[in-house]
Amino acid sequence: MGKFPIKRKEDGRIFLPEYESKIILKKFGIPVVETRLAKDREEALSISKRVGFPVVLKIASPDIIHKSESGGVKLGLKNPEDVKKAYNEMMRNIRRQYPKAYLQGVTVQKMAKPGVEVIVGISKDPQFGPVIMFGLGGIFVEVLKDVSFRIIPIDRKDALEMIQEIKGYPLLQGYRDKEPVKISNLVNLLLKISKVVERNLGIEELELNPVIAYKESLTAVDARMVVANSDIVSSFFSDKRKPIRGLI
Numbered sequence: 010m011g012k013f014p015i016k017r018k019e020d021g022r023i024f025l026p027e028y029e030s031k032i033i034l035k036k037f038g039i040p041v042v043e044t045r046l047a048k049d050r051e052e053a054l055s056i057s058k059r060v061g062f063p064v065v066l067k068i069a070s071p072d073i074i075h076k077s078e079s080g081g082v083k084l085g086l087k088n089p090e091d092v093k094k095a096y097n098e099m100m101r102n103i104r105r106q107y108p109k110a111y112l113q114g115v116t117v118q119k120m121a122k123p124g125v126e127v128i129v130g131i132s133k134d135p136q137f138g139p140v141i142m143f144g145l146g147g148i149f150v151e152v153l154k155d156v157s158f159r160i161i162p163i164d165r166k167d168a169l170e171m172i173q174e175i176k177g178y179p180l181l182q183g184y185r186d187k188e189p190v191k192i193s194n195l196v197n198l199l200l201k202i203s204k205v206v207e208r209n210l211g212i213e214e215l216e217l218n219p220v221i222a223y224k225e226s227l228t229a230v231d232a233r234m235v236v237a238n239s240d241i242v243s244s245f246f247s248d249k250r251k252p253i254r255g256l257i
Contacts, residue, residue: 016071030232041229048114050096056117063120072110126219139206145177146219168199190222211241
């Protein structure tokens with residue numbers, strides 16, 4: 010795997026954190042926030058200047074799943090001094106909490122503009138097989154648990170119904186001074202992810218949270234996935250692997 014360290018779960022499956030997950034998703038034509046890996050503070054600073062402020066720093070480690078709860082996410086960094094301070098604080102906190110964790114460094118991405126946050130997920134039900142989830146994202150997932158489910162494969166009607174049946178659907182239609190989001194973009198995202206799973210590409214769990222939806226576009230800000238085995242991981246990162254036709 011070279012530069013892509015992996016975390017093997019007890020059942021032999023492989024956990025892939027944000028940076029690697031986004032590379033795979035981008036191959037399938039799924040819109041993600043451009044994310045770059047920095048191995049040290051100076052590289053993080055250099056990347057931040059190139060992508061443009063404000064930026065977000067996140068800890069990059071296959072051993073740390075819940076980055077926010079661990080102090081491994083720093084948002085809205087407006088200048089080089091903010092980046093330096095955030096990097097130092099993050100590393101100090103993480104090394105104290107996870108002294109044995111393997112740290113790749115940090116990921117750097119431009120701060121996404123505000124929109125409506127949603128979540129899209131994949132899991133495997135022991136009885137029904139692959140299931141796709143949609144709902145309000147960010148902190149609303151845990152607080153409101155406003156989500157809908159369908160068994161894969163889904164069609165366009167299924168995807169639209171999933172979106173319309175959550176209680177937070179009015180938020181997607183626009184409220185007060187907020188613009189409505191483009192529902193067809195969300196439908197297409199659900200169909201595309203369903204198709205990825207249908208093709209049996211070895212992705213067994215997937216979480217995009219949040220996906221920020223806008224009037225004309227959407228983008229996945231964070232992502233993580235679980236794949237069946239390390240051979241599948243290697244195939245995803247092969248230079249010879251081309252985007253899968255029909256998914257772009």
